[in-house]
Amino acid sequence: xxxxxxCALWSCCGRGWSRAMRGCQLLGxxxxxxxxxxxxxxxxxxKRAAETHFGFExxxxxxxxGKVYQVFESVAKKYDVMNDMMxxxxxxxxxxxxxxxxxxxxxxxxxxxxxxxxxxxxLGDAEELPFDDDKFDIYTIAFGIRNxxxxxxxxQEAHRVLKxxxxxxxxxxxQVNNPLxxxxxxxxSFQVIPVLGEVIAGDWKSYQYLVExxxxxxxxxxxxxxxxxxxxxxxxxxxxxxxxxxxxSGFKL
Numbered sequence: 001x002x003x004x005x006x007c008a009l010w011s012c013c014g015r016g017w018s019r020a021m022r023g024c025q026l027l028g029x030x031x032x033x034x035x036x037x038x039x040x041x042x043x044x045x046x047k048r049a050a051e052t053h054f055g056f057e058x059x060x061x062x063x064x065x066g067k068v069y070q071v072f073e074s075v076a077k078k079y080d081v082m083n084d085m086m087x088x089x090x091x092x093x094x095x096x097x098x099x100x101x102x103x104x105x106x107x108x109x110x111x112x113x114x115x116x117x118x119x120x121x122x123l124g125d126a127e128e129l130p131f132d133d134d135k136f137d138i139y140t141i142a143f144g145i146r147n148x149x150x151x152x153x154x155x156q157e158a159h160r161v162l163k164x165x166x167x168x169x170x171x172x173x174x175q176v177n178n179p180l181x182x183x184x185x186x187x188x189s190f191q192v193i194p195v196l197g198e199v200i201a202g203d204w205k206s207y208q209y210l211v212e213x214x215x216x217x218x219x220x221x222x223x224x225x226x227x228x229x230x231x232x233x234x235x236x237x238x239x240x241x242x243x244x245x246x247x248x249s250g251f252k253l
Contacts, residue, residue, distance in 0.1 A: 174217070
């Protein structure tokens with residue numbers, strides 16, 4: 001973990017990763033979950049009746065937050081070990097590439113949503129960030145946005161809290177673009193990853209959800225359009241490892 005310095009990096013944790021940049025101050029923002037009793041009581045009848053997906057399972061929007069929370073509570077102790085085992089350590093290269101694209105300067109205000117480390121924590125929600133408008137220079141989220149109930153709302157919040165000229169960066173599982181690799185990837189995902197989850201973490205179901213949630217996430221082009229619909233400009237993406245993951249980038253102009 002980097003020591004405090006001249007640039008501030010805020011981290012919203014609970015659904016992904018976070019890494020402090022050298023010379024930056026890292027503050028954590030933990031995600032709140034819509035499955036808690038108070039939030040559930042405040043949901044409108046219309047929202048309670050709405051349905052969404054939890055992997056391949058259809059659930060109410062009210063349920064999804066709590067289910068995602070349970071997944072990460074279950075896998076937390078073996079999270080890094082499983083990431084290394086499942087990806088053979090390649091996930092670290094993907095994250096390094098995201099950081100390389102970020103290239104923050106001293107004084108840069110960074111918001112890392114769905115992070116896992118920090119010096120201080122603030123409870124928050126990716127769909128309703130507890131920050132003022134036009135506050136941050138860079139917003140990052142890695143392996144977290146597919147777990148959000150309303151991806152479009154999370155993207156709008158990202159746009160809201162960024163300053164004009166600010167940059168949105170997202171690292172997420174995506175769609176493999178090679179038919180042969182895609183078949184092998186599906187075989188590995190559905191036949192091997194849940195078994196690894198059971199052997200290493202004692203949790204088959206959470207890793208079954210992982211591979212199902214990846215398949216439900218939009219393709220590179222579809223997600224690009226969603227980012228544009230949230231108000232971002234100059235939206236691009238780079239597929240990594242034959243499209244197993246992609247880094248999307250956009251700017252608030």
